[in-house]
Amino acid sequence: METGECEVKKTHGGKRKEVADSRPMYAAIFLFLALSALIFLLRNINILKTRFKSLPTSKVPECSPPPPHHDSSPWSCQGQKLSPEDALEERSLIESIRWPESPHFPKAPNFKQTSDPAHSHFTILPAEGAGEWHVGDRVEALIRMHDFQGQPKLYGGDFLLARLHDPSLEAGVAGQVVDHLNGSYSAVFPLLWEGRAQVEVTLVHPSEAVSVLRRLTREQPGRVFFQSGFRSGSVSENTVCNVCLPPSQQRTLCNYTNLHTGEPWYCYKPNALSCDDRIDHKRCVHHTNISSEEALLFQSNVNIKIHIRASGIDSIKVQPKKNQAEPEVESSRVKPGPSGYYYQGVWRALTGINVSHFDDTSAISQCLKYKMVHLYGDSTVRQWFEYLKNALPELKEINLNGPPHVGPYMAVDNGRNTMLTYRCHGPPLSFTVVPVNELRYVANELEGLAGGANTVVVISVWAHFDPFPVDVYIKRLRGIRQAVARLLQRAPATLVVVRSGNPRALDRDMSLTYSDWFSSQRDTLLKAMFRRLDGVVLVDAWEMTLAHRLPHDIHPPHVIVKNMINLFLSYVCPPPDKKTT
Numbered sequence: 001m002e003t004g005e006c007e008v009k010k011t012h013g014g015k016r017k018e019v020a021d022s023r024p025m026y027a028a029i030f031l032f033l034a035l036s037a038l039i040f041l042l043r044n045i046n047i048l049k050t051r052f053k054s055l056p057t058s059k060v061p062e063c064s065p066p067p068p069h070h071d072s073s074p075w076s077c078q079g080q081k082l083s084p085e086d087a088l089e090e091r092s093l094i095e096s097i098r099w100p101e102s103p104h105f106p107k108a109p110n111f112k113q114t115s116d117p118a119h120s121h122f123t124i125l126p127a128e129g130a131g132e133w134h135v136g137d138r139v140e141a142l143i144r145m146h147d148f149q150g151q152p153k154l155y156g157g158d159f160l161l162a163r164l165h166d167p168s169l170e171a172g173v174a175g176q177v178v179d180h181l182n183g184s185y186s187a188v189f190p191l192l193w194e195g196r197a198q199v200e201v202t203l204v205h206p207s208e209a210v211s212v213l214r215r216l217t218r219e220q221p222g223r224v225f226f227q228s229g230f231r232s233g234s235v236s237e238n239t240v241c242n243v244c245l246p247p248s249q250q251r252t253l254c255n256y257t258n259l260h261t262g263e264p265w266y267c268y269k270p271n272a273l274s275c276d277d278r279i280d281h282k283r284c285v286h287h288t289n290i291s292s293e294e295a296l297l298f299q300s301n302v303n304i305k306i307h308i309r310a311s312g313i314d315s316i317k318v319q320p321k322k323n324q325a326e327p328e329v330e331s332s333r334v335k336p337g338p339s340g341y342y343y344q345g346v347w348r349a350l351t352g353i354n355v356s357h358f359d360d361t362s363a364i365s366q367c368l369k370y371k372m373v374h375l376y377g378d379s380t381v382r383q384w385f386e387y388l389k390n391a392l393p394e395l396k397e398i399n400l401n402g403p404p405h406v407g408p409y410m411a412v413d414n415g416r417n418t419m420l421t422y423r424c425h426g427p428p429l430s431f432t433v434v435p436v437n438e439l440r441y442v443a444n445e446l447e448g449l450a451g452g453a454n455t456v457v458v459i460s461v462w463a464h465f466d467p468f469p470v471d472v473y474i475k476r477l478r479g480i481r482q483a484v485a486r487l488l489q490r491a492p493a494t495l496v497v498v499r500s501g502n503p504r505a506l507d508r509d510m511s512l513t514y515s516d517w518f519s520s521q522r523d524t525l526l527k528a529m530f531r532r533l534d535g536v537v538l539v540d541a542w543e544m545t546l547a548h549r550l551p552h553d554i555h556p557p558h559v560i561v562k563n564m565i566n567l568f569l570s571y572v573c574p575p576p577d578k579k580t581t
Contacts, residue, residue: 002194029193041579080262091529097470097521098183100499102125102211104306108293112148115158115206117306119146122187122201124313135191135321139164141199143185143308153183157207160308161503162187163200163547165342169193169307173341191318192341192348193261198315201308204516205504209297212290213515217469222246223288223469224513226427228436229278230270241281243265243428243472254278254386261479265427281439288512298508299476304551305506305516309463339540340567342547347563353537356571364391365416372419373456374449376442379431379553381460382501384568385409385422386563395420406434428472431466445575446483452490456572460541462501462526463554466518474521477529488535495570496536500526502545515551537571539564543563 001410052352102109122143127133143160145153162175170191178186187201205213216223226241243264245253251268254275269275290298298304340349358364373388375381382405389395395411395418409422424431426441442459449455459480465473475508484496491553501519504510523542530536541556550557556564 008287013299020553021144023089029397031179040184040417046125046493067366082458084192084479089478093474093525094470096528097524098156099210099214099521100156100179100207101214102265103155104208104209104215105211106215107543108291109208110294111296113151114208114297115153115203115303115525116148117144117203117303117308119148120144120203120308121146121151122199123309123311124316125369132319133191133197133316134319134408137191139189139191139199140163141187141189141201142178143177143187143201145183145185145203153207154186155183155207156181156208158185158203159210159520160185160187161202161204161206161516161546162189163198163202164191164196165191165547165549166193166196167549169195169343170199170549171195171341171343171550172346174338174543174546176337182208190337190341193343194320196315197318203303204305205511206297206578207327209303210517212297213512216288216512217467220288221467221469224428224430225284227282227284228267228278229280229282230273232273232277235272236307239270240284241265241427243468258441258444258479260447261441261475261482263426263441263475263479272311278436280436281427281434281554282428282432283497286509286513288509290512295508298511300507304508304511310370313316315370338547339538339543340547342563345559347544348447349567349570353567353570354575355567356556356573356575358566358569361392364388364569365413367569368392368418368420368568369416370418370454371572372454373421373458374445374447375420375422375458375460377425377458377460377499378429378463379405379424379558380463381458382407382409382422382424383555384499384565385411385420385559387558389422391565394418403431403433403435406431408438425461425464426466430466441479441481443479446487449487449491449494451462451487451494454492456493456495456497457487458497458499459484459502460499460556462519462522463514465522466514470521470525472526474525474529476533478527481529484530484536485533488533492535495572497534497539497571498526498530499539499564500541502541502554503552505552514554524539539567 013248073169079407093500120143122141125142126138127137134138141162145158147153156179160177163172164175165172173189173190173192175187178188180186186527187197187199191197220493221244222242224395227238228241230237230239245266245268248268256265257263257268267278270277315520337350339346339351346357351402358367375385388395389411392413394413394415396413397411406424407422411420412418423440423445424434424438429439430566442461446457461476461480465476487494489495501523503516504514506516527538530538544560545552545556548560550560
């Protein structure tokens with residue numbers, strides 16, 4: 001059966017089976033929901049227009065930063081107290097991302113003694129046995145780091161990324177980097193295709209820079225901060241807001257902690273207005289304080305995302321799989337390992353799902369027939385909404401005249417009973433301006449979903465949490481996970497898809513706030529927290545971006561998004577002879 005004809009649902013046992021296209025009951029229910037939503041939106045459109053006219057979005061405001069925090073007194077960041085079980089899980093998660101500390105810390109190191117990608121190198125280790133590599137084997141590269149004086153490093157902690165690829169085959173797979181804590185590292189790759197395979201190793205940050213990033217999170221958790229506008233009649237005022245705020249004898253705090261999940265959010269109370277007069281949320285220009293010596297650790301074209309050269313060959317020749325004509329690798333041969341790889345520009349999953357190609361409008365629209373797809377999170381999942389909307393001309397977007405990039409967005413195809421929605425997650429949210437009534441937490445939104453076999457939920461919450469302590473991110477994910485578990489308990493046939501984070505382009509300023517090192521740690525936490533939740537599947541955007549030949553971008557290029565959508569739709573409409581895992 002062709003991919004475009006796939007119509008599936010989940011049984012209560014979690015499996016999915018083919019069902020008929022003709023569903024008059026679902027069609028009637030869907031039409032009622034769509035008409036109800038449209039009537040509500042039309043009745044409130046004038047209110048929304050009036051509110052949004054007063055919210056400029058063209059410029060990032062230059063806010064006055066919060067008062068400096070020099071003593072050891074705690075910031076106001078209480079939220080709900082953790083249960084013993086949650087506290088134990090949090091300790092275990094934080095331990096799982098523990099990173100080696102530079103021996104120079106807390107003093108600024110001599111720059112010449114820090115990791116220099118130009119003096120460092122990697123060596124491909126010889127193949128075992130007969131000296132040939134075959135599909136299904138592994139190849140290992142030994143990386144040796146040196147400083148700017150050419151001296152070998154004797155400690156670990158560098159943040160490295162590795163990829164095995166062949167541009168001519170449009171093939172690529174992410175490698176696993178192992179830190180030996182003595183200045184040397186191993187990059188390990190499964191061999192998944194026949195032909196040439198080239199090793200690529202990138203120094204994202206030297207270990208000394210990672211120590212600075214960790215210090216900034218500990219000592220300047222408010223270096224990325226926000227502002228809210230307050231208004232009552234003709235009186236208006238702006239004050240600084242954040243997950244936590246330093247205590248101030250002059251300012252009282254407005255507590256906007258989410259009552260449902262206990263996630264904290266505070267603003268300084270305006271002088272002449274009430275906490276209830278808050279009307280909007282906006283991000284501010286970042287203020288990060290580092291020394292001139294530390295600034296040397298974050299130089300574009302010097303030590304931020306620089307390739308490390310090979311000592312000797314940088315590529316190998318891979319022979320066909322032993323005793324098997326078809327050069328395919330069983331997923332069990334590469335576990336634990338990558339979730340998939342590219343071959344001829346197409347992503348092939350190694351986690352039990354057969355990825356189909358949704359190359360035309362009819363295939364996508366047939367898959368999403370009778371489906372309500374709800375996307376929650378940051379702009380990287382809004383990119384999915386835009387992709388699907390552009391791929392399906394039958395989807396008619398309902399214009400709410402909301403702030404650009406904020407939404408909420410809705411698109412409907414009444415003929416196929418398809419509904420697509422997007423809503424951004426709650427603070428910390430680094431969009432320019434967001435009306436206060438649109439600051440919705442994903443966990444709260446999930447509680448309002450009925451769910452069911454025709455409901456698909458997509459969640460992507462990561463990019464805005466990079467500058468904050470990891471416990472803030474863990475708390476957010478825990479609330480979402482609990483809401484997902486309740487959704488699946490009341491509607492087991494609901495499909496929940498989690499999109500992980502991805503590497504991005506970096507310069508000095510971006511590194512200090514939204515470095516790939518921050519994103520990598522949160523990627524590990526995200527996968528660990530949802531790994532054991534039945535009914536949830538992962539689109540590994542981190543590996544899909546890292547394995548591809550195109551440069552990293554917070555919003556991956558169209559070809560990468562296309563592969564993500566193919567994987568996503570393969571979970572929505574898997575071929576009947578394959579099971580999802």
